[in-house]
Amino acid sequence: MMLIQLLLIFAKIGLFAFGGGPATLPLIEKEIVSGLHWLTHSELLEILIISELTPGPLAVNVATFVGYKLGGVLGGIVATIGFCLPPIVIVLIIAQLLGEFQENTWVSGIIKGLRPALVALIVAAVYSIVVNGKAIADTKGIIIGIASFLAITSRRINPIFILILAGILGIILYW
């Protein structure tokens, strides 16, 4: 029963995840964390960190991890299939009508309109993770946050490396 629910929820998430990886975050937060309470905000945060540290598309990693945590190996597979299936079908349909798709002003209008939604959705999801998931818990957290933000925007260091470094810093500072 839960597997069917996992499949349907992730199909819904896959259908609306415009903008790849970060776009799944607000949907998962709404459906699985604040909706069904299958995960807490801090568990979602941990899943996000590990999915970012693991190779492969972030969105798929998060889907697989959430599915695995909730329903074991089968749950992981079912959530991944659910998440990937709607986009695959959409890509196949668009591939058939490629020329029309590119010239259609309705389609380009909708896509252009979706961008503000993507920005707003990710901001709202991050806000929720910071407030409800206590992603930035204290002064040490603020310092790590600012330092890593500066490091990321400098574009000189690989973000994965920064994430690991921040984790190690956490081990040292919170000892």
Place this chain on the structure above:
Amino acid sequence: MLPLIKNEVTQKKKWITSEDFIDGAAVAQSVPGAIAINIATFIGNKIYGKRGAIAAALGAALPSLIIIMVVARLSLQFRELTIVQHFFKGAAPAIVSLLASAIIGIGKESLRDYRQIIITIGLLFLLIYLHIHPILAIVIAGISGLFFRGKQ
């Protein structure tokens, strides 16, 4: 991941042309879902129809599927350890920063006129204070986008 795929399919294997790849990348980024899976589907379909699409999508998803499940198992086993908790506590602000820089990147690239900025702020208000469902926000934005039709 896109440059990696491009090099593989247009240069090394010469399965599709660069023009086709650019078409595929545009489609992959404008439809929902993981971009890497989407472009794999597009390329697979180009080379070998629907069966090619499914094979390519599976190929793109399978390695990370297995890796993440192994990692997930380990992390769930060790997540209670103090050292692991402290690692998460340190990495959490960094992931917020990572997302913040992603937001800035997307914003710079796509919020080009004042109407889009107004829509963004309006949606943000609806999401944070009125707790509307993200899908509703996406639908509102899509409909509002129709007003951009024909305007560059």
